[in-house]
Amino acid sequence: MSSPSHGANAPRTYPSRPEAVYFYGTCLVDMFVPEAGMDAITLLEREGIRVIFPDNQTCCGQPAFTSGFPDEARRVVEAQLDLFPGDHPIVVPSGSCAGMIRWHWEKVCASDPALKARAEAISARTYEFAEFLLHVLGFNRKDEGPATTVTLHTSCSARREMGTHLVGRELLARLGNVTLAHHDHESECCGFGGTFSLKHPDVSTAMVSDKVASLKATGASQLVTADCGCMLNITQRAAREDQDAGRACASLPGEHLATFLLRRTGGSPCGEQK
């Protein structure tokens, strides 16, 4: 198995609807955007899927892996290999963490054949949340919200590692009252890149500022994305621009696709419950 990010992206074959899934929330969602994870779980459960949340989950190891600390990444990955004893699919509400599990766990475990085999078995049944919702569950609920225009950011990992860049569009297209406004340079990175944003603030800022400008230029009322890393990068840059300009309202509010889909289809996102 090799990562599709550098080559032809063979279409993935999807399993039939399972009875249960494992939900791998990711460390970013766990600590910074828990409502996105909760809303994704609610959506899955509403579709009749039993959701198992392994309590021992921590992080997919991506920060160490991409920073060039493979041993540290392996230590963390090893600790995750026991989380999924059953053969249920694993659903991850983030393209980059899903990509890490799907393509890179086997690489960081490559020196130990037994470990590698376990990592591969997990990789094969790991799905990004949005692709699972569309391709496995065939999500198709009636849009109950008022007419609105939104803009969509697709993460580079979803686009180039998971090959799921059309999934967000397709899910939004199923909502009758939602218009999707495309932004220029849509396939371009938002400039997050994990530690890249810390190590190269000048270039990262230039990239995210351009992304914010492109997204705002659509005139959309909000941003929707299936990756919380990109979302925090984009919305907190926009918030900083608002702050610097003395604007009281957020000029580019954003939320995870799960939260948006839940609200539009009659559910109540956990951040809005009393």
Next chain:
Amino acid sequence: MSSPAQQSAGKPVAFVSAQALRARMHDAVNDPHLRQSFRGAMDFLMAKRAAQFPDQGELDSLRSLSESIRQYSLSRLPDLLEQLESNLTRNGVQVHWAETPEEANAIMLGIAQRHAAKLIVKGKSMVSEEIEFNHAMEAAGVGALESDMGEYIVQLAGEKPSHIIMPAIHQTKQQIARLFAEHIPGVDYTDNVDALIQIGRRVLREKFEVADIGLSGVNFAVAETGTLCLVENEGNGRMCTTVPKVHIAITGIEKVVEKLEHVAPLFSILTRSATGQAVSTYFNMISGPRRGEDKDGPEEVHLVLLDNGRSQAYADEQLRKTLQCIRCGACMNHCPVYTRIGGHAYGTTYPGPIGKIISPHMMGLEQTHLLPTASSLCGACGEVCPVKIPIPELLIRLRGEANSAPHANPAMVGQGAAYDPKISLLWKLWARLYARPATYRAFTWLATRFRALTPTQQSGWTAARTPLKPASRRLRDMVKDRR
């Protein structure tokens, strides 16, 4: 050849070039003119390439074929180089081997001096940039004149190329008009592009007639036939390789392929990926000096094969993929970092994603360890690479080579150049925290309960964003409460 370990022993870790790189990147992103011109140029080139590949299936299979050809060629590199040398020799081409830029320049200066050459006219060659050929010749009193229009402009301006295919892409027509008016006798200011090209042609045409030696690069060297293939658009390559009495070609050792039939797919994907052309205006196949009955052509042809760190990359299975490159420049055209900072900020002969993975082999990691970190790993480069070099994967590998504690028998010169015991300790602690679920839970519990104490200055993040703050409750708390 001495081992990388021997070469790096005792060298101090150089922070100077990393600081200089940061300063250049800072200046570049804050230069609105540069930002606008690179954005426009890269958009243009991306659109041109996309128009050449309307059929994704055809692109996928051509990329796979091209990757296979390059990997096959590299797998037989030592044999193919020997075969190339013997067939070129049979064809009357003199073959020279150079391990370092200094050796390559000395070989070529020796040829120039034997012919008492005063002027060398050059076709476009990035390898000649890599070895700073012009400086070496000028220092020895031999003139070296660029005849590719972009390279000529860059030479007049006293600059280096900012792109491997379009060297003067950073220059506006007004800047070029001023350069011409200032440097070319009898030329008045005009920013009419056609007029500027005619001026350049006239100047260069005279030089071809008087030059003693023509220098060129090589796109593909065919081992089986002893043929040097040269891809170009301006005809200056053909002039350089046919008009002067002596032709010197210089190339990296990785450019060899086994058969002529291997050239066709590579040539097709090269021009389409590079400039969005179905085919280049000129494609030269050079198989030796003028023969008895020939009406033109050089009397002597030389090929200089340069290593300059390539055999270091070759020795490692993963790093070897770096050498698959056919120098199309598509990775820079699609790179969001290159688009923001332009080519000069990198401070290396080869800028952009390919520069980040090849320069460490040429210059060592001491000088270049920051380059592989200057990427968000978005993967756009790997996606468009015509020979499927896994550039993001190689960037991660190079980060690891730079970060790790110096050890015996390293894969590269400068391994450990960015090693910092404090940073390494932090990652070890990070791994402990995240590899122990109970510790992780305790940490995240504290971080969310005491979120009011979250620092508001968060390194590079808050340079341009509002601070990150943990939520009041974790996902795992919400999941528990709900049931």
